[in-house]
Every structure is written in C-alpha cells, then in structure tokens.
Amino acid sequence: MYKWLIRPLLFSVDAEKIHHFIFSLLKFQSKLPGTRALLNGMFNFHHPKLEKTLFGITFRNPVGLAAGFDKDAKLIDELASLGFGFIEIGTLTPLPQPGNEKPRLFRLPEDQALINRMGFNNGGVKAAIERLKKRKSDIIIGGNIGKNKVTPNEKALDDYAICFDALFPYVDYFVLNISSPNTPGLRELQDKEPLRKLLLHIKQLSTAKPSYKPVLLKIAPDLVDSQLDDIIEILKETKLDGVVATNTTISRDGLKTDQADVKAIGNGGLSGKPLTERSTQVIRYLRQKLGATFPIIGVGGIMTPEDALEKLKAGADLIQIYTGFIYEGPGFAKCINKAILKSKN
Helix, strand or coil, rough: HHHHHHHHHHHHCHHHHHHHHHHHHHHHCCCCCCHHHHHHHHHHHCCCCEEEECCCECCCCCEEECCCCCCCCHHHHHHHCCCCCCCEEEEEEEEEECCCCCCCEEHHHHEEEEEEEECECCHHHHHHHHHHHHCCCCCEEEEEEECCCCCCCHHHHHHHHHHHHHCCCCEEEEEEEEECCCCCCCHHHHCHHHHHHHHHCCCCCCHHHHCCCEEEEEEECCCHHHHHHHHHCCCCCCCCCEECCCCCCCCCCCCCCHHHHHHHHCCCEEEHHHHHHHHHHHHHHHHHHHHCCEEEEEEHHHHHHHHHHHHHHHHHCCCEEHHHHHHHHCHHHHHHHHHHHHHHH
C-alpha cells in the first residue's frame, strides 16, 4: 500500500516539507493511546539470531537508521517502534546552524535516489541533548558529530571535541563525519595528517572517560584505493573502533534521470540505488584490508533486502538505511530483518 498509494502522495510535495510533515504526524500519533504498541506490533521483528554484539554493544538486530534522518533526536521513541536495531542521530555541530539555502533536498524517482545538500542543518548539540534526556526507548543510539560551517579546518578538532564531550553521557557510540560533500572543505579532513590528528585526539578523549565509548569514522565512497589505504593505515594506527562505509557520493555517473534536470539540481550528495554497487565495493575492500574482526557498518544504496544481504556478505557487521526507508516505507527494516534471519536458517 505504501509504494502504490502513500508514496505517490508524499512524493507530490517538496521533499523537505514532507519530511517535516511526517515528523509532526509521527509525534502527534505517538500521543494517542495505544499507537506505539500498534506500531511495535506491525513493524518490529525480534529473534535471538538477529542479535549482534559489536565493539562491546549488543544490538537487537543489525538494521539501523542512518544519520541524517533524525538529525536532532526529535523522534527517537517513535522511530524505535519501526523495527530498527539502532538509530544514529546527527550530524550534530556545537552551535545551531541553518544549513544551506533551500531547496536542498531532491528526489530522483527514476533512479530510486535522492540528492541533498543540507549542510549539517541542526539545532546544535545542546538542544539534542535535552531531547535525549527525555527519551523512553532503550534503543542503541549513535552520535554522528561534525564541525560548524564557519569553523576553519585548523580548528575543526575543537568542534568535534565539544560535541563528543557534550554527547558522551547520552549516546552509545560516536561517528566522526568528515565525509559529507555539503560542508565546504570538510572532506579535506580525510587527508592523512588531519585525519590522524583528529582520530587520535577523540580516541584519547574517550579513553580518558570513566567508561569508554566506541569511536567510528564515516568515509566517502569517492575515495580511490590509495586514499582508502591511507585511511586503513590510520584506522589501525589509532586503534579506532570501527568504520562506517559509506556517505553520499558526488558522482552523477549512470543516472537515468534527464541530465538537464540533474544539472539544474546542482551540487549535493547522491544516495540510493546509484550508490549500491560502489558502497559495497568499498566495504569489500575494507574487509579484505582490515581483516575479519574489524567492525564495519555498511550503508549506501540498500534499496531491497537483497542489497542488505549483499552488504553483509561483503563484510559489513551492521547496516544502515535511509533512502531505501523513504522509498520502501516503514516496514522496510522488518523486511530486511526477516531476510537476514532466513539467510541464517
């Protein structure tokens, strides 16, 4: 019903406007008696074989909601009812920022894709913390953190440290986002020396805390093998806890959407089906180079349960969805989990 009736209605409205409308609707519905229990009954799927322990955390299933969907932790309890094993909030920055000018979120239905140039729009880490304090669900939460747009790269380490310290009591693990294409100069932090300095500093901050929390790195799909090799070397050197592969891509190769329309949209990160193959290639390369036990979260172009299984086969320990969730609807995590369980039997 979602794909043939609800999705066409949603897709008839501006992508960012309908995103906020859905948030308001879910928030309103959650206040109605019995709604959360109904959603849990419809969309959650539990089985002991789906549980996965990674970097010391036990996830009830391996399907997470990727960062970017609930940037400000506004819908943790509501989204926890839709079958996810974990939710990653953010990207959060120290100070609130509006992001890039609108329109900045675009659908490419022919390609089952999205282009976004949101630009880390968020209400700041302090506002998110106030919401996290009030959450009722015990779902695993990842904190995806970044730097403010106005912060120069030579001061970026300070922004990541501010977010890390502030969020530490309220999330279960951290992801350092240095790979979004929508903040000018951010991807320069993937260069060898800036990256080493950042990872060592945040890792030391976590080690100094009374209770350690894992630190992961989110990387771009547009890196060539030599750049991936540099990152792999630093991941090993810094003893980082894991990697998230991958973010959105700046590539526009092979799109079915009319090129004039794509050009009119302009810059931004592409997600969805066009990213499926490349993100899986990166996961496979990382697994081969990092060995069998290094934690990898696979994300990028998971549009079907089969895509999810392919990511796991390539070497991902956990997976995350975003664009597939938008295209496939609220039952998508449950469908994937059922497929994963079937593959184990």
